[in-house]
Amino acid sequence: MLKLEKRPQPSRVFAWLTPLMAVVLTMIAGGILFAMLGKNPVEAIRVIFWDPLFNEQFASYSRPQLLVKAGPLILIAIGLSLGFRAGIWNIGAEGQYILGAIVGAGVGLAFYPLDAWYVFPLMVIGGALGGWLWAMIPALLKVKFGTNEILVSLMLVYVGEQLLASMSLGLLKNPEGLGFPGSRNLKDYPSAFNDELIAGTGMHWGVLTAFLAVIFAYILLNRHMLGFSIRLTGEAPRAARFSGVNPNLLILFCLGMSGLMAGLAGLFEVSGPSGQISIDFNTGYGFTAIIVAFLGRLHPVGILLAGLLMALTYIGGELAQLMLSLPSAAIQLFQGMLLFFLLAVDLLTNYRIRFVKREKA
Amino acid sequence: MTQPLLKIDGLTKAYPGVVANDSVSFEIGEGEIHALLGENGAGKSTLVKMIYGLVKPDSGTMQMRGEPFAPPEPRAARAAGVAMVFQHFSLFDALDVAENIALGMEDPPPMRDLAARIRSVSEEYGLPLDPYRTVGDLSAGERQRVEIIRCLLQDPRLLIMDEPTSVLTPQEVEILFQTLNKLRAEGTSILYISHKLEEIRALCDTATILRLGKNVGTCVPRETTARDMAEMMVGSELQTPKSAGAKLGDIALDISGLSMPSPGQFGTALKNIHLELHRGEILGIGGVAGNGQDELLLALSGEERVPSDAIRLGGRPIGKLGPNARRAAGLLCAPEERLGHAAAPNMSLTENALLTGAVRRDLANRGFLRWGQAREFAEEIIKKFDVRTPGPENAARSLSGGNLQKFVIGREVLQKPYVLVVNQPTWGVDALAAAAIRQALLDLAAGGAGVVVISQDLDELMEVSDHFAALNEGRLTAKRPTKGLTVDEIGLMMGGAHGMEVAHAEA
Structure with missing residues (x-):
């Protein structure tokens, strides 16, 4: 008989081992799934995890895509992880991402066609501000009236989506766009375009910002009183109050920070890989980033690796759809499994499994 | 010889890791009050x-009136006539x-019949209780009665009571003992x-003493001194904390007219508290649990803010300051709940x-943490206070x-406080650690420094404090010198028997 036993303290080894175990288990279970769909499981796993990086035919296209996709995921997930560490649940990063894109792109389009060095920096500030303000709505409502930030931030995603549609059909619509919905393409406006910093790598300002955010979060959480307060609040809220943490300030900071980073991610996306505001601009980065944050154990370095892994399964998944004609639902299932396995094996950090003989009745 | x-x-x-x-x-006879005595961690619980069927023994047997008795679950134990009043309700x-009692029954009778039975049992045993009152409004003593009556409705042969007096005033303890004596007579x-120990000497017929999981002796409490029993319990000679007898200085902490609404739904509001x-x-502050102890600590630690003038530290008003500003001013606190409040x-x-x-x-420099100094501070605490742990990297x-x-x-x-406030400093702590903590407070x-000890352990308060005051429903009595206070006087300061005296008028 199996028995769970609480460890006297969390295991450091398992804290790092469980994400790897989750990946391996996902590969095994995913392999079985693909086999049942009549595909060769080994080949499917290879197409998803190996070919995007090392297949000569595809790698030149998909390798830069890795950073393009991982950048926003990491940037958003780092912001979310600060709140999650403190037990503040911002589920609406998708909305903040949209608002960052709208405000940032709006700033850029307002200057069109002025050619000046300061256009892009102003857009960055606009994007950050847009996301921040959108996140301040649930934050202030929670502080003032005790509303639930999970519900408010989530509902604001749908408001954001409507706003996005309205913007692409109205205020920000390309006047030379022949009536098609969507804004001007910022790729055609050099002062506002977030181009690749090194050609052919996928590295743009957003990816760089994501890496800086990893370093910032690491220092904040491990070296600064504010980060300590965040962790303390998540571990023991009453002890945090006793320690002198002001819970309201922490809510404002954490929601604001995650909104700001999601807004930045939206701005870098709209001014770079996407290029324009359109009705279907958002593709779910804000929700996937929640998975990335947990897959990375809410640790900055973990999130960096998890973001890269998640981006890989996206690119590999698309490749598998193309090459093996796997249904896209199977790919989504595969990605979902990753989170489920992580949550399941996560138990091993705080508990150990013992085999005990069945007790005599 | 009769069968046990x-x-x-x-x-x-x-x-x-532990046995x-x-x-x-040991044996428990019919109609006997048997004490199970031991320190925290001695294996009493x-x-x-095991007797109540919550835990299965690895080996060994039990017999109930000669029949083998091995309850696989509490329901079986209850069916065999074992009932238990837990320390935590x-x-x-x-x-x-009545609803609370019905919840614990296998198939509860209609509410009206149950209420009538609760009334009759409660009157028979001198534990008056209105079946229709909301439990949230009851005092700790009354809640305990609910638990006792819940057990008595099962008509038990063996009633187990886990630390029943820790939540009672001396007068309430008196009533409880009368009830227990009546049960024994039946x-x-x-x-x-x-x-x-004194309780056990007053009440029990025999006592079994446990130390580190072993039965170290059985005695007749009435014929054994408290000191002998204590030394059997601890296994060594006890050091009684000694006060150096400092002279009183200036006023360090001055609370005047402190009122505060209850922070939680079932908490206690503080009402016009004065204290120098x-x-x-x-200063020892006694009182039955739930009479404002936790709230007083929150008001002093700065977790709850109060009007500025209500609390003065060395003359300076600090009521509006938060926890860290108060620490900077020299007012330090240690809350009751270790895990989750005092420590993460x-x-x-x-x-x-x-x-x-x-x-x-000074463990942070412009917000940046000095982990080296923090670690040294933790090591200093571990060394000077003899904290048994492999090192400061271990989880609390x-x-x-x-x-x-x-x-x-x-x-x-x-941290060299100017004033230290502690709540229940030795709750659930073994005797040696408790003595060390009391000695530290005396030193x-x-x-x-000025020290406020809030505690429900009257023996502790009598041992360490110069003055005594009591909290009762959010009000603090005037303080009186501890020396010369009688148990009766203390009980009255704590609010007497909370209107329970009537019960035994006819007894």
């Missing part, structure tokens, strides 16, 4: 959990008394768990040292209650 009610033979139960019970044997605040056996504490003075369970001792030590020990939850409490008290004492006062 319950015969326990060689019960053993091991948990990973909680090591072949314990494990033993009664399992009652729902929002339900009334032939019910009682297993009475406690570490309060001098340097070098230890999953965080290391270094991080827990930082939790309150950042300001006074891995420490035993006594060791963690030494860490929590040590953390505040080593702190001798060094010129």
Whole structure:
């Protein structure tokens, strides 16, 4: 008989081992799934995890895509992880991402066609501000009236989506766009375009910002009183109050920070890989980033690796759809499994499994 | 020789790392009040959990009136006539008394019949209780009655009571003892768990003493001195804490007209509290649990803000200041609940040292943490307060209650407070650690600090404090010198019997 036993303290080894175990288990279970769909499981796993990086035919296209996709995921997930560490649940990063894109792109389009060095920096500030303000709505409502930030931030995603549609059909619509919905393409406006910093790598300002955010979060959480307060609040809220943490300030900071980073991610996306505001601009980065944050154990370095892994399964998944004609639902299932396995094996950090003989009745 | 009610033979139960019970044997006779005596961690709880069917023994047997008795679950134990009143009540605040009792029954009778039975049982045993009152409004003593009546409705042969007097005033203890004596006279056996020796001497017929899971002796409490029993319990000679007898200095802490609404739904509001504490003075604040102790600590620690003038520290108004500003001013606190309030369970001792030590020990430089200094501070606490742990990187939850409490008290004492407020400093702590903590408080006062000890352990308050005051429904009595106070006077200060006297008028 199996028995769970609480460890006297969390295991450091398992804290790092469980994400790897989750990946391996996902590969095994995913392999079985693909086999049942009549595909060769080994080949499917290879197409998803190996070919995007090392297949000569595809790698030149998909390798830069890795950073393009991982950048926003990491940037958003780092912001979310600060709140999650403190037990503040911002589920609406998708909305903040949209608002960052709208405000940032709006700033850029307002200057069109002025050619000046300061256009892009102003857009960055606009994007950050847009996301921040959108996140301040649930934050202030929670502080003032005790509303639930999970519900408010989530509902604001749908408001954001409507706003996005309205913007692409109205205020920000390309006047030379022949009536098609969507804004001007910022790729055609050099002062506002977030181009690749090194050609052919996928590295743009957003990816760089994501890496800086990893370093910032690491220092904040491990070296600064504010980060300590965040962790303390998540571990023991009453002890945090006793320690002198002001819970309201922490809510404002954490929601604001995650909104700001999601807004930045939206701005870098709209001014770079996407290029324009359109009705279907958002593709779910804000929700996937929640998975990335947990897959990375809410640790900055973990999130960096998890973001890269998640981006890989996206690119590999698309490749598998193309090459093996796997249904896209199977790919989504595969990605979902990753989170489920992580949550399941996560138990091993705080508990150990013992085999005990069945007790005599 | 008559057959015993319950015969326990060689019960053993091991948990990973500890043997909680090591072949314990004893007998409980019919109509006997049997004391089970031992320090925290001696294995009392494990033993009664085995009798009540919550835990299965590794080896050993029990016999109930000669029949083998091995309850696989509490329901079987109850069916065999064993009932238990737990130390921590399992009652729902929002339900009334009868509803709470019905919840614990296999198939409860209609509410009206049940209410009538509750009334008749409560009157028969001198425990008046209105079945329709909401439990959230009851005092701790009354809640305990709900638990006792719940047990009596099962008509038990053996009633187990786990530390029943820790929540009662002396007068309420008196009423409880009359009830227990009445039950004994009717032939019910009682297993009475406690570490309060005088109570056991007053009430019990026999006592079994446990130490480190072993039965170290059986005695007749009436014929044994409290000191002998204590030394059997601890296994060594006890050092009584000694006060150096400091002279009282200026007024350190001045509370005047402090009122505060209850922060929680079932908490207690503080009502117009006045208090003067001098340097070098230890003030003991007694009272039954739930009469405003936690709220008073929150108001003093700065977790709840009050009008500025309500609290003055060395003459300076600090009521509006937050916890860290108060620490900077010299007012330090140690709350009752170790895990989750005074310390974060999953965080290391270094991080827990930082939790309150950042300001006074200068553990942060413009917000950036000095981990090296924090670690040194944690090591200093561990060394000076003899905290048993492999090192400061261990999580707070891995420490035993006594060791963690030494860490929590040590953390505040080593910050050299001007005034220290502690709530239940030795609750659930073994006797040696408790003596060390009390000595530390006495030394702190001798060094010129003002100390407020909030506690429900009257013996502790009598031992350490110069003055005594009591909290009763959010009000604080005037303080009186501890020397010369009688138990009756203390009981009256604590609010007497909360209107329970009538019960035994006819007895």
